Amino acid sequence: MSDYATQCLLRLHDERFELEDYQSGVPRWCSGCGDNAILAAVQKLCRDESLHPEKTVFVSGIGCSSRFPHYMKTYGFHGIHGRALPVAEGVRMARPDLNVFVNTGDGDCCSIGAAHWIHAVRYNMNLTVMLHDNEIYGLTKKQASPTSPRGTRSNTTPRGSYLEALNPLTVTLGIQNVSFVAQAVDWIPEVLYQVIRAAYHHKGFSFVRIIQRCPEWLPDLFEPYVKDPKKTMLLTHKDGLQLSDAVARTYTNQKSHDPSNLSAARETASQVDPIPVGILYRNAAVPCYEDLRRSTKLRTAEYIKAGLEAEFDKFTVWPEKQAA
Amino acid sequence: MHSEINAPLAFHLTGVKSAEELEPVETLGLRPALLAAYRDLSPLRYDFPLVLPDKPVDGEFARPLSAVVDAVLEKITDDRVRAQALAKEREIRAHAAIESGSLQRLWNIEPALPVEGQVVDCDAVLPARFFTAAWSAVQAGKTRRFHEEADRLILQLGNILAADLAQSDEGRTPEKLAASLAATEESFDTKALSRLLSKALPERRLPKSRSRRIRTLLATLKSQRFFAGGQAAARPYSFLFYGCAAALQAMRERRTAALEFTQAMAAARLEAGGNYIEAVHDPLLRGLADSALDPALMPDYLVCINAQALKMPAEASALAELLESALPVKILVQHDDLLEKRTAMCAQARLVLGMALGLNDVFFLQSAASNLYPLRGRVLHGFEYPGTALFSVFSGASGRIEGLAPYLVAAAAMEARAFPAFSYDPSARGERWERYSLENNPQPQADWVRHRLDFEDAEHQRASEELAFTLTDFASLDARYAGSFAAVPREKLNGTDVPTLRMVDGENRLQTVIVAEPLARAAERCLDAWRGLQSLARRPVAVEVPVVEVPAPTPAPEAAKPAAAPVAEAPKAPAGDAPYIETPRCTTCEECVKINNRMFVYDANKQAYIADPKAGSYKDLVEAAESCQVSIIHPGKPLDPDEPGLDELLKRAEAFA
Numbered sequence: 001m002s003d004y005a006t007q008c009l010l011r012l013h014d015e016r017f018e019l020e021d022y023q024s025g026v027p028r029w030c031s032g033c034g035d036n037a038i039l040a041a042v043q044k045l046c047r048d049e050s051l052h053p054e055k056t057v058f059v060s061g062i063g064c065s066s067r068f069p070h071y072m073k074t075y076g077f078h079g080i081h082g083r084a085l086p087v088a089e090g091v092r093m094a095r096p097d098l099n100v101f102v103n104t105g106d107g108d109c110c111s112i113g114a115a116h117w118i119h120a121v122r123y124n125m126n127l128t129v130m131l132h133d134n135e136i137y138g139l140t141k142k143q144a145s146p147t148s149p150r151g152t153r154s155n156t157t158p159r160g161s162y163l164e165a166l167n168p169l170t171v172t173l174g175i176q177n178v179s180f181v182a183q184a185v186d187w188i189p190e191v192l193y194q195v196i197r198a199a200y201h202h203k204g205f206s207f208v209r210i211i212q213r214c215p216e217w218l219p220d221l222f223e224p225y226v227k228d229p230k231k232t233m234l235l236t237h238k239d240g241l242q243l244s245d246a247v248a249r250t251y252t253n254q255k256s257h258d259p260s261n262l263s264a265a266r267e268t269a270s271q272v273d274p275i276p277v278g279i280l281y282r283n284a285a286v287p288c289y290e291d292l293r294r295s296t297k298l299r300t301a302e303y304i305k306a307g308l309e310a311e312f313d314k315f316t317v318w319p320e321k322q323a324a
Numbered sequence: 325m326h327s328e329i330n331a332p333l334a335f336h337l338t339g340v341k342s343a344e345e346l347e348p349v350e351t352l353g354l355r356p357a358l359l360a361a362y363r364d365l366s367p368l369r370y371d372f373p374l375v376l377p378d379k380p381v382d383g384e385f386a387r388p389l390s391a392v393v394d395a396v397l398e399k400i401t402d403d404r405v406r407a408q409a410l411a412k413e414r415e416i417r418a419h420a421a422i423e424s425g426s427l428q429r430l431w432n433i434e435p436a437l438p439v440e441g442q443v444v445d446c447d448a449v450l451p452a453r454f455f456t457a458a459w460s461a462v463q464a465g466k467t468r469r470f471h472e473e474a475d476r477l478i479l480q481l482g483n484i485l486a487a488d489l490a491q492s493d494e495g496r497t498p499e500k501l502a503a504s505l506a507a508t509e510e511s512f513d514t515k516a517l518s519r520l521l522s523k524a525l526p527e528r529r530l531p532k533s534r535s536r537r538i539r540t541l542l543a544t545l546k547s548q549r550f551f552a553g554g555q556a557a558a559r560p561y562s563f564l565f566y567g568c569a570a571a572l573q574a575m576r577e578r579r580t581a582a583l584e585f586t587q588a589m590a591a592a593r594l595e596a597g598g599n600y601i602e603a604v605h606d607p608l609l610r611g612l613a614d615s616a617l618d619p620a621l622m623p624d625y626l627v628c629i630n631a632q633a634l635k636m637p638a639e640a641s642a643l644a645e646l647l648e649s650a651l652p653v654k655i656l657v658q659h660d661d662l663l664e665k666r667t668a669m670c671a672q673a674r675l676v677l678g679m680a681l682g683l684n685d686v687f688f689l690q691s692a693a694s695n696l697y698p699l700r701g702r703v704l705h706g707f708e709y710p711g712t713a714l715f716s717v718f719s720g721a722s723g724r725i726e727g728l729a730p731y732l733v734a735a736a737a738m739e740a741r742a743f744p745a746f747s748y749d750p751s752a753r754g755e756r757w758e759r760y761s762l763e764n765n766p767q768p769q770a771d772w773v774r775h776r777l778d779f780e781d782a783e784h785q786r787a788s789e790e791l792a793f794t795l796t797d798f799a800s801l802d803a804r805y806a807g808s809f810a811a812v813p814r815e816k817l818n819g820t821d822v823p824t825l826r827m828v829d830g831e832n833r834l835q836t837v838i839v840a841e842p843l844a845r846a847a848e849r850c851l852d853a854w855r856g857l858q859s860l861a862r863r864p865v866a867v868e869v870p871v872v873e874v875p876a877p878t879p880a881p882e883a884a885k886p887a888a889a890p891v892a893e894a895p896k897a898p899a900g901d902a903p904y905i906e907t908p909r910c911t912t913c914e915e916c917v918k919i920n921n922r923m924f925v926y927d928a929n930k931q932a933y934i935a936d937p938k939a940g941s942y943k944d945l946v947e948a949a950e951s952c953q954v955s956i957i958h959p960g961k962p963l964d965p966d967e968p969g970l971d972e973l974l975k976r977a978e979a980f981a
Contacts, residue, residue, distance in 0.1 A: 018928075019928060019929070019930055027914070029914075031913060031914050031915045031918055031951070032913045032914070032915050032951070032953045033913065033914075034911065034913075036911065036912045036913050036914055037911035037912050037913065039912070040911075040912035040929070040930040040931070043930065044929055044930065054598065186911055187909075187911055187953070187954050188909075189908065189909065189910065189911055189912070189931065190908060213953060215913075215953065226953070226954055226955075227955075246908060296472055298475050298476060298479055299479075300479055
């Protein structure tokens with residue numbers, strides 16, 4: 001009928017966007033913060049994929065990372081602590097036509113929001129989730145987070161933290177229905193971009209842990225990794241990272257890793273030194289919850305009203321019934 | 325000189341029976357020996373009769389009666405009830421051979437069958453009913469998908485108009501506000517609210533042209549007649565025709581409406597997505613041509629015709645025009661009589677096949693009616709193919725073959741390669757030969773189909789012969805060809821090399837029958853045509869090229885070598901002592917741009933480079949290098965030799981050389 005005609009007509013649109021089309025204000029992150037690198041990579045992705053700003057939503061929780069939606073000239077939802085994922089799932093369910101991104105931090109996702117995180121992986125809704133992991137609570141001025149290495153001295157752990165750090169990758173890879181897990185570091189922009197791009201193109205819950213530097217509260221934590229390229233291990237594969245010559249020459253510590261191998265992904269993900277960077281696991285066959293539950297019913301005003309009435313009726317006191 | 329006539333040879337060559345021992349086949353009531361076992365089909369549980377469900381589930385538009393009954397038998401443990409059900413099935417099968425009917429009416433026993441539909445046998449009306457059922461099943465899916473989308477578009481466009489109204493003074497009258505708030509008079513002063521809103525929020529209406537366009541689109545979508553179930557006052561168009569000329573005429577008459585409908589759907593999609601740009605899309609949509617009609621979503625026309633109708637020039641030319649249209653037209657050509665012309669047996673079927681293959685992008689399926697059920701998947705595929713499809717079916721119901729059910733006649737035509745199963749799918753991926761299929765033909769790799777015949781010889785001993793079932797066997801069923809056969813006692817052949825058939829008479833006695841030369845030649849042509857189809861559907865054999873030792877080539881001079889593929893080079897230090905940044909490694913951390921945003925500037929990827937080294941001091945460069953998180957700023961040498969504190973700065977810059 002006219003789907004073909006529509007596609008032709010849409011192609012006539014001037015769909016080229018510039019970085020400025022996605023930029024909103026000057027970020028208030030500290031100078032040197034890794035969040036800036038993530039913001040630049042995401043804006044580049046939006047531009048390269050010609051994402052319509054009005055069809056794109058960034059949802060976040062609370063924390064430094066969660067200021068992300070303020071700096072994107074798209075729709076955004078700066079939510080409540082730990083609840084970025086349920087909000088994003090709601091957006092996805094109601095508006096499957098939108099591109100939904102989630103920006104969350106190690107405290108937001110792995111502490112207060114841990115239950116939502118686990119179930120969001122299992123629901124496998126089509127979201128691109130970026131875990132900005134600087135291994136510290138930064139916005140509230142240095143408290144240990146679940147991913148802080150053991151011994152981290154902070155305002156809540158002045159003698160150093162007692163517990164081993166939680167590994168967000170192995171946790172995610174252990175959950176039923178996991179479909180995409182990757183790791184990037186903010187200091188290799190080209191690889192960061194490539195990983196986020198692969199996550200965006202994956203249909204399902206794409207979980208990207210981005211190790212980012214916090215120059216304010218943990219300035220030395222990743223210094224050795226930034227200085228020594230050998231301490232970063234790039235995971236290459238024909239279905240994974242494709243390195244440019246420049247990156248391949250600098251980061252010579254490389255390992256071939258097949259993203260379809262879940263056992264190998266779990267083994268590699270548990271490594272912390274050198275840091276594995278690349279696509280750890282991808283399985284496009286896992287069904288998305290919104291597809292399983294999608295209704296063909298039109299959400300007309302009458303349909304919505306009838307649904308609301310039915311819900312209200314459950315709690316309505318009917319005097320005549322009581323009298324009877 | 326020996327002058328005695330060799331009677332068998334003479335018959336073969338001339339068709340004249342010159343001796344008494346050559347008996348005409350019609351007096352013996354002969355039929356091919358390989359068909360001896362098939363006389364009464366009613367006790368057989370085979371594909372027919374078919375049940376065509378009234379409401380197909382999962383595209384299952386036809387099911388054998390035996391399969392429907394089996395589904396019930398699985399749940400019955402009582403042997404008496406099982407026997408009763410099987411007896412009823414036999415009864416229905418016998419009844420269906422006479423006339424079709426409703427399954428509910430025929431199956432008047434318990435337990436009830438889970439399907440409601442029509443019972444049809446393999447007869448003259450089967451092809452049209454079978455294809456209409458398949459077409460209806462596919463159209464039901466298309467209609468459902470259309471309404472899902474159209475209803476959504478209508479809702480979205482309606483919402484745009486509703487939002488427009490809500491922002492107008494007309495939408496903010498006290499009455500409208502009271503209705504939208506569901507408020508009683510006491511709870512809200514809607515008059516005050518109306519005044520307030522009118523003052524505080526000036527009217528922001530849609531441009532009139534857009535609002536008009538949306539209303540027109542809504543009207544067009546609601547009044548469309550292409551899919552049933554809409555809100556149109558007029559009846560929906562019918563897409564089922566029994567003549568090519570009539571279908572072509574209807575297509576021409578509906579062309580304007582089809583283009584308007586296409587235009588409306590395209591514009592509605594753009595509007596609903598907020599992508600409609602008047603200056604761009606108005607002229608483009610007005611100029612939409614037939615090529616914009618997307619066959620995948622337009623309703624399919626189904627045209628059922630008999631091959632006899634193609635003798636009329638108007639129908640033949642209309643068929644050609646429909647096939648060329650590349651529009652979603654599905655045409656069923658039914659052949660009832662393949663042996664009508666003695667000089668050109670099966671010619672019309674081959675003509676239809678040639679038309680389809682010649683056009684290259686027409687889906688084509690040829691099948692005997694007896695074989696339609698196993699090929700139902702391909703039939704559905706033909707209906708789902710986004711373009712023209714041509715189905716050529718031999719019904720077996722010529723009325724010229726007595727004592728043999730149309731099912732057996734149709735099956736015999738396929739077995740004899742007179743009407744083989746064959747399909748061509750232009751949408752199939754892979755190599756060209758993979759578009760053709762001989763699926764479901766018996767022994768598809770062989771020339772003729774061969775079967776072993778076991779019989780009792782004159783000495784009452786068990787004997788067997790391997791017999792081929794050829795076009796001559798098929799023709800021997802038809803009384804019009806009786807003159808082409810003569811039965812002869814085998815011993816009278818005297819070793820004469822003439823083509824013969826093995827046939828049986830009414831009492832199942834084996835006979836040898838000589839075939840006249842014109843029919844034998846027709847069989848050769850039939851075999852040749854079959855081989856042609858085989859060659860199309862066969863994977864080409866890879867030819868091994870012998871390895872020839874060649875002397876090693878002389879190395880070309882350096883200059884002649886092709887340039888290496890360009891690779892992304894890491895930024896290199898510029899010549900001299902100029903400052904530089906390894907831009908691809910920049911993490912956009914803002915440090916340098918905060919120090920001097922005229923010297924350090926972000927590029928289109930928001931990665932820093934030195935735009936103007938003269939825009940700041942050497943001190944700015946050194947401080948930026950020191951604060952850079954990933955140490956990618958290289959200050960080079962100072963431009964101003966008189967800059968204060970240069971010695972110290974140079975010392976600090978050494979770390980970033």
